[in-house]
Amino acid sequence: MKALFLALVTLIALAACSISPNFTPTPALTNTPVAAATSALTATATVPPRPTATSTPLPTPTFTPTPQPEQAMVEAAGALRDGEFSAAIQKYQAVLDGSSTPDQVEQARLDQAYATARSGDPQVAIKLLTQFIDQHPESARVADAWFYLGEIHFDRAAWQDSIAAYQNYLEQRDDLIADYVDERIGDADTQLNDHANAAKSYAAALTQAVATSNVANLHEKLALAYRQQGNSAAAVAQYDAILSFAQQPRYRAQILLAAGQTLIDAGETEDGFERFTELVNTYPDRNEAYQALLALVNASVPVYEFQRGLVDYYARQYDAAIAAFERFIAANADHGNAHYYIGLSYKGAGNINAALKAFDETIAQHPEAPRWGDAWIEKANTQAVGGDVAGAVTTLTTFVQQNPKAPQAPTALWNAAGMLEDSGDFKRAIELNLQLQTDYPNDVNASEALFDAGLDAFRINEHETALEAWRTLSNTYPLSELHAASLLWQGKVANDRALLSQLATSNTYYGLRAGDILSDTAGLPFVPGNFAVDPDEGRAEAEQWLANALQTTPEALRTLPEVVLTDARFKRGSEFWRLGKLSEGKAEFLALHEAYIDDAAVMYALAIYYRDIGLYYPSIAAATRLVRLSPAGSVENAPLFLQRLAYPIYYAHLILPEAQAHNIDPMIIFSLMRAESLFDGAVTSSAAAGGLMQIIPPTGEQIARDLGWANYQQSDLYRPFISVKFGVYYLRRYGLDFLDGDMYAAWAAYNGGPGNAQRWQAASNGDTDLFVENISLGETRLYIDRLRENLAWYQRLYGQ
Template identity: 35%
Template sequence: MTAQRVSRLAGVLLAASLAVTGCMGRPVAPPAAPQRASPTANVTPRPTETSVPPTERLRLAVLQQSYGNYETATGELRALVDGGAPPDVRPEALWRLGRCQLLAGDNAGAAQSLTRFLNDYPGHAQAPTATFWLGQARLALGDGRDAAEAYRLYLQQRPLLASYVQGLIGDALAQAGDTAAAADAYRAAANAETDSSRKADLLEKVARSLAAEKRYDEAVAAFDEILSFAQNANYRAQIMFQAGAALRDAGRRADAAERWNKLVATYPLTSYAAQALSVLDDWGMAAAGALVRAQVEYGAGRYQGAVDILRALIDGNPTGHTGDAHYWAALAYRQLGRHADSVRELDELIASHSQNTLVTEAWYEKAESQLLAGAVDGAVATFRALVARYPQSSRAVQALWRIAQVYDGAGRNDEAATAYAQAAATYPSASYAADARFNAGLAHYTAGQVDQARQVWAGYLPQEQDPAMRARLLLWLGKAAQRQGNTQAAADWWAQATAAQPDGFWGLRAQDLSAGRSFGGQAPEGAFDPARYTPRGTPAEAEAWLKGWAPALPEGQGPGQLPPSLAESQAFRRSMELWALGDAAAAQSELRQVQSAYKDDPWALYALALYARDQGLYMPSILAASRLLALAPAAARAQAPRLVEELAYPTYYADLVLPEAQVTQTDPLLFFALIYQESLFDSHATSYSDARGLAQVIPSTGQYIAGKLGEATFAPDKLWRPAVSVRYGLWYLAAGLSMFHNDALMALVGYNAGPTNAAKWGQLADGDPDLYFERVSNQQPRTYMQRIYEHRAHYEQLYR
């Protein structure tokens, strides 16, 4: 970069500084959904007619920005800026133009617009934030030094986020190649950071920058600082490896070898152990014995290598090896598909190493290997032998459950029923005990032995204290009565189930069964009327309700006002500043601390729910309102005011959802319930499987949907845009509803776990939605069905 360019940027930012100082997992997609009409949110609208007042044009542009329609918003804002917008509109239009360009990935345009804003309005209240965004744009453009300068000037004006911004300064300086200055910035950030995860990340950057400067001792000290508090095994292995690498690069091979030998011995199953051992072998300095080497091979997925090492150890030292060698050989054989060899090794461990601490594991793993070999009865016998020999072990508890599952999966219903009952009776405090009691009856029911099922469930009912499990038993007692033709008894059982869990999955299912309602996804009449989704609750009602049960407000604090202690807290101020800068994830992380501190203060929760909603922080608002409802006594909860219910179950983005839902005639409330479960209306949400946005679509599925919709400009980052997420999520849900003939439970499982799994479980249910729920063997989609069923019921109570 030329000195002239640096000087010009410095002048702009310095002027702004002086002026202001004086003042946030899917498998293959289903077949195509029904033919869409023209996708409303996929059309790029033309700029608004100039006859519309500038303030209204600005409002519409801001709305489009909030939907993620950045290109549309950019067009409107540019027209305002270049079209002679009045002085009360132009500044906001200009800084928003820069922000929209930044969000759209037009970093050069963003830098130009933000620089223009800072030149034209150096004393504007938005100037510090614009300066920060200019740093973001410069960093994305590869102008590290200019980015660092912008960040520094922002920090001079807004020192609240010292750790956060110093980390970005370090990133910018590292990009510019100034690793010494980057190390200093990262160190300043780490010293100011209180969150252990973020601190570790910053210390890694400190260490890498110092290593790049050949300051190896300091780099190793930074790695050791991480090890002083890091707990995760794989992460510790990674840091130990990097520390050894720094010592190696310093020419201190012996010290590096000492570090890496410790890594290999402590965390042999990690990939870092495999890397370290390879180098140590090249150096001739490896200390690992045969067993550890085999574990390293196993962890690296080289199972035959592990077997070769272990068999050589066992055969070469028949009396001197430990039982661990047989155990790991068995696991490696299993991975190779050699289940008979796996069983043989485990038998040898059991017979020849009876005092080994892995003996109970050996019994259990032997049974699992027998199952993989298809020896069901042999596996059951092994599980039973384990229970007989080691009845107090955790593996014995699991073994009885596995026996029941094995029989159930094999369709041996009588034996499954007996095994479930035995598991529940033998280990009544096991986490699975209630499920085992229920499944004992279900095994009879699916075999057509309805009377036996009814007797089992009725027998267990008196001892079941959990409302959800009682409702589950009662619902199925009703289904048994219905199947036997006793409709009055069925209605009575379902009424009891509803009373036991009125707002929970089984209670709601019982209500629907009583009413003859199916759980479908087609939209009912009037479902697309926007007036249905307009909030109607009032603060007056909410505050009167709170006064009826909450402690009195502190003197001087009005209802709906944030307590001064909350508003002035460091975490709250940081969260609002981070939100203003556009880092939703960091903002919400800080705000969770605030919510935790005030989780038992009804008035603070109410005020926080309102404030967060008004800021567009929808997830924290929902969480605060939900906590408020949970705090209310039962009588008050039953009379909760509409405003609080609407805060807990909102219909944000309704003007995006309704037209898209209308295209495929999908029930909007089902989709609102899905968004609630997927993201709590956080458009910035990202899952561990890289699902993104309101509807949590993963990039590969997004690519598939884009192809079906004929959208050639798809990019994974667009999935965070609300308009795109709503369009894609609704398309995907509608496709599932079409595939599964309007069975919303199956469609939801398809959305969550993939249509192949949804169809597989469907084959076991004979068209019975309640049996389908029970046949879904994976806990995640089961919970997904439960929660969305419950959320939809809440939405229907409020909006239908």
């Protein structure tokens, strides 16, 4: 459990990620989805289904050679949604070539042009859209054609054409998403160096965007436009507007730097340097503070030496930091903390001996310093980095012996135990873990210290010691996150089937593991699946149950209330979604979700609406919220239809054949996709992982090479049929095949990297539970819990 800390203080751990006997592991796939806005028609995003698309994908049916127009439209919309653009184009052509109604022809022409643009053929798409506008000048769909043209021209850097197309769209659709379109026009004007018109467009966008999350971005763009025109006062006013509501230190630092630079460029140096000084004093750990510091120093503006040293230290300018702290020491009697930061600077520079000397100076000469206790901790960390683990442990235990009431004492014991575990001295680690809990029972790490003591004892076959530690944990800390884990290990080691049976009543990870142990299941349980289910099975019964609880009628639940339909967020979200701007549409819908989060009837109606338009992540969120508001209280107590809304099988027609091809239980893929993206094909994580299966770009390139995928490009990761194919392949090739068929290890490899998973596996001696506890990456450890719990849900809801 402490290995994550040790990775920060030991150099050995840094090499662990690259362990692999057969290949260089590709970077780890990640989860924790975070939506990222896309800026163009050809940007990386899943295509939304058209109105004729089915609400829940099922295994692909057998198509007739010449489908009727209605069926062809459904098939084309499905292909478009899946990212199979060539197939979509062909199916729309079948509609155009068949005996279709005028409305079907009109829709097919527009959608075929859209699919053509998405396929990467902008010239043909422009031709088709222009023809559409000429052929259907009175159609309500002309506005969509102008919007698509605006996006395509923008991507091609045809700025004037883009502006004209966007303006035509605005004439037809008024101000529904005018902030987005005006911003795009402003961006095009900026590219044309027409900053006056850019400023007008950005200002217009701001008047429409007061309730959206894009306000700060628009203020920034408007400020830049003013700067380009030499209007520094107006630019600074925009930056100050941002500072009036921005909360994140990272972003505030960026804006302070921009405001200060604007003032300096305008000749208002005193005011500009005042902003820079505020930045240096308030956010010393930001790179923007270092840029401000350089400007202040170069202009000979006095800077407080201690703060200067901090900024240099965080910027990894260690020599400059040391010099600043030494000047501070020479001029100030109270300088204990300066020695501490000199030690950190030498440590950062790799000068272990000098760092230790500085920490010793703090410890021996400055007991009054606020960082005095931290100096002991950092001295030990530095010793460990230098390879002197025994010396590090001695430093930490000596600190505790001499200063048992110091606030850092529990941390010292915790760190020392972790170092001993890492070096294989489990017996001594047990002593320190137990000491931590005994002497500091209320410390944040007390319960985990007991758990680790149990694991350490288990590793050296001291089972009674292990059981005693776990019993103490379960009896003393019933609210600990490790309470269930301690019960599992007690039941497992003592073969206490009664205890395991009690734990197995829970649907949590440890409850499920207890059930696996009781049933002697090796690895994961297998339950044959039935995926050819009616997506509306049980809907009438669920609606009657919910209507009774809410004292309304089932008919009322099936319709979105007027207050929602007229809500600007609903209107904007629907417009964005229909136009293929998925991230923008989802943002509006999620804001709508928050506005009605305590209204169960609205949550139900939204869950169905979102499902039917293919907006799966918000649908799941709404369904989950609904059951919490309902008498059920939790998903497991809700009617079957609502449970399946929370744990759906979207994209089954893509998942089932890939799972079969790679001999993987489809339920495992559904469980993984729900954990990775919540079936949101447009999502991008903070680690740049994208698409349904959350594959990062370097991994996508590796898979494309493995599969010989022609003309691969990064945007392909957002095409569902490719994402599923690549993700299932990765789970098989770099997970199961690489890790001896162990699905737990394969899951860990998918999230934390094959090299890490191999290392954790090697240290577990074939014990699944020990493998899971060996996982040193917090995100990956929680990922295993989530996948195991998801699998149990899918087996309950879709098992034969």
